[in-house]
Amino acid sequence: MAITNGSGDDALLSKPSYALPSPLAPPHPTANHNSSSSSQPFPSLTRQSASYSPLTDFTLPKGEARHYQQQYADMYFARLAQLKPSVEALAAEAWSEFEIASETARKVDRALDVRQGELCWVIGTIYMEMPLKPNILDDIGKEHWIAAPPPRVKFLTPGGVGGDQTMLEDESGRLRLVGGALESMLLVTGAIVAVLGTENADGDFEVLDLRVPDLPRQPVRWEREDGRAAASKQKVEKREEGGKVAIVSGLGISGDAGDTLTLDLLLEYLLGESAGSEDQSSISTISRLIVAGNSLAHASPVPPRDEVGTNGQKKAPHAKKYGYDSSAYNAAPTDRLDLFLSSLLPSLPVTLLPGADDPTSISLPQQPIHQAMFPHSRTYQSPPKSSPAEPGSFDSGTNPYAFDLHGWRFLGTGGQPVDDIYKYVAGEERLEMMEAMLRWRLVAPTAPDTLWCYPFPDGDAFVLRECPHVFFVGNQPKFESTVVEGPLGQQCRVVAVPSFRDTGEVVILDFETLEPELVRIEIFEE
Structure with missing residues (x-):
C-alpha cells in the first residue's frame, strides 16, 4: 500500500505503524525513560480553519411552490434574454x-x-x-x-x-x-x-x-465577507494565510468488502494517521473536504426470492410491481458512507455534492441528499431553520453548487453537464469543454434538450452571473487542470477531478496560489 503525491514520492502506509502523537500518550513499554528523547513531549497539531459560506443559487422552492406546469421552451427564451446584452456588446465592438x-x-x-x-x-x-x-x-x-x-x-x-x-x-x-x-x-x-x-x-x-458571451465579472477575493462586514459596520479581523482544500469524487461505495480498504486508507490519510510528522503538518492545513458526486455506486436492486430460480438465475419477469419492496433495498452503501463521513467530521468539515448515482432527484439542479440518509453525520449539520451563512461542519449541497471558501468563489458539479457536452463534440479534451462552459456562461448548456432539469419559470438558473475563482467537475476520466483567462483579467482555476474508485486520486488545492496537487492512494497486490 502506498500514498503518492504529485511529485511522485512514495511513503509506506500502514495504520499500526504510526498513530497521531499526543502529549498525554503513555511511554512505550520498551522505551528508555532516562533517555533525553523520552522526555521530549510529542508535537500537537491543530487543523487549520477556513471561512465557508454556501450560496443558494441552485436551491429549488419547497412544497407547493415547486411545480412543473411551465413549458421548457420558456427556459431558452429566458436564457437568450439574459445573455443577449453581453453577446451584443461584444459583437458590436468586434464587427462595427x-x-x-x-x-x-x-x-x-x-x-x-x-x-x-x-x-x-x-x-x-x-x-x-x-x-x-x-x-x-x-x-x-x-x-x-x-x-x-x-x-x-x-x-x-x-x-x-x-x-x-x-x-x-x-x-x-x-x-x-x-x-x-x-x-x-x-x-x-x-x-x-x-x-x-x-x-x-x-x-x-x-x-x-x-x-460568445465570454467570462462574466469576477468578484475580488473576500468581496462577499467584506461587504457583509461593511454593512454591519464590523471591523474586519486579520485573516490567516495559507491552508488547503481536498476535492474527491466518485467514491462509489457499494457496501461490498472491496470498498473497505481503499476508503480506510483515504480516511487515515485525511486524518493524518498514515504519515510521518512532516506529512502530518501538511495534512493539518487541509481545512475542508469536498466530495463531488457519485459517493454511492450505481444501484443494483436485489431480486426478490420468488424471482430467483434454483440455478441462481433470475426468473422471467412477472407483472410490474409498484410501491416499496424491502427485498430490493440494500442499506449497506448509505451506512458505509455515513460512517465514513462521521469519522471525518469531528476533525475535518465536509461539503457533499450529489451525483448521477446518488439517492436524490435525477434532474438538475439535484437537491441535497436528505439528512435521513446520515443518522450519524447529520449531527454536524446546521439546524433546518438556521441561516445559510451559518453552515455546520457537514454541508449537504446541491449539484451544481456554489460557495465561498476562504474568500474564493467555488463552483462545482458532479460531472453530468460535461459528460453530456462530450456526446455533442468530436474531441476528447474535457478541459476545453469546461472552458467553453465558462465562456458560454452556462453551467448546464444542454439542459433541457438532452439533460434533465427543472423548468425554471422566471429565468435560467444555470446562467453564470459571476465568474468563479475555482471551477471543479467531478467523475472525469483523469485529472486535468488549467487556468482560464477572461477579457477583463478574470482568472479561473479549472479542475477535472477523477473518480476515486477508478484512480484512487485526491486533488489538493492551495488557498494562496490555487495550484493543485495530486495525491494517489494505491494498493499493491502481491
Whole structure:
C-alpha cells in the first residue's frame, strides 16, 4: 500500500505503524525513560480553519411552490434574454467596422430578417440537429418491452455524414449555419452566440465569425465577507494565510468488502494517521473536504426470492410491481458512507455534492441528499431553520453548487453537464469543454434538450452571473487542470477531478496560489 503525491514520492502506509502523537500518550513499554528523547513531549497539531459560506443559487422552492406546469421552451427564451446584452456588446465592438467589398456588416434583430447576399450579424440560440440524439420513441419502445438500443457514447454521426446540422434560433425562427468556420468552434445545443456572415443561394447562413458571451465579472477575493462586514459596520479581523482544500469524487461505495480498504486508507490519510510528522503538518492545513458526486455506486436492486430460480438465475419477469419492496433495498452503501463521513467530521468539515448515482432527484439542479440518509453525520449539520451563512461542519449541497471558501468563489458539479457536452463534440479534451462552459456562461448548456432539469419559470438558473475563482467537475476520466483567462483579467482555476474508485486520486488545492496537487492512494497486490 502506498500514498503518492504529485511529485511522485512514495511513503509506506500502514495504520499500526504510526498513530497521531499526543502529549498525554503513555511511554512505550520498551522505551528508555532516562533517555533525553523520552522526555521530549510529542508535537500537537491543530487543523487549520477556513471561512465557508454556501450560496443558494441552485436551491429549488419547497412544497407547493415547486411545480412543473411551465413549458421548457420558456427556459431558452429566458436564457437568450439574459445573455443577449453581453453577446451584443461584444459583437458590436468586434464587427462595427467589419467590411467586405465595401459593404459594412449590420445588425439584424431577428433570424428571419436575414436577407440573401447581405453582410450581417444576428444573435440566437444554438440547436444541434442530430439523428442519433435520444428521442421520445426510445422511451415508448422501453415502455412496450421493445429492446432499446444501448446508450450512445457520442451523438455525432460516424464519418461526419448523416444529417447533423447546426441551427441558430430565436423567437422568430431558425437559420441553418454552414461554413468552414464552424469546424474550429465548440458548439452544443443551448449556447447563446452571435454569428457574422451572409445567407447563400441555398438559404443557409454562411458563417464568417462567431462570438460568445465570454467570462462574466469576477468578484475580488473576500468581496462577499467584506461587504457583509461593511454593512454591519464590523471591523474586519486579520485573516490567516495559507491552508488547503481536498476535492474527491466518485467514491462509489457499494457496501461490498472491496470498498473497505481503499476508503480506510483515504480516511487515515485525511486524518493524518498514515504519515510521518512532516506529512502530518501538511495534512493539518487541509481545512475542508469536498466530495463531488457519485459517493454511492450505481444501484443494483436485489431480486426478490420468488424471482430467483434454483440455478441462481433470475426468473422471467412477472407483472410490474409498484410501491416499496424491502427485498430490493440494500442499506449497506448509505451506512458505509455515513460512517465514513462521521469519522471525518469531528476533525475535518465536509461539503457533499450529489451525483448521477446518488439517492436524490435525477434532474438538475439535484437537491441535497436528505439528512435521513446520515443518522450519524447529520449531527454536524446546521439546524433546518438556521441561516445559510451559518453552515455546520457537514454541508449537504446541491449539484451544481456554489460557495465561498476562504474568500474564493467555488463552483462545482458532479460531472453530468460535461459528460453530456462530450456526446455533442468530436474531441476528447474535457478541459476545453469546461472552458467553453465558462465562456458560454452556462453551467448546464444542454439542459433541457438532452439533460434533465427543472423548468425554471422566471429565468435560467444555470446562467453564470459571476465568474468563479475555482471551477471543479467531478467523475472525469483523469485529472486535468488549467487556468482560464477572461477579457477583463478574470482568472479561473479549472479542475477535472477523477473518480476515486477508478484512480484512487485526491486533488489538493492551495488557498494562496490555487495550484493543485495530486495525491494517489494505491494498493499493491502481491
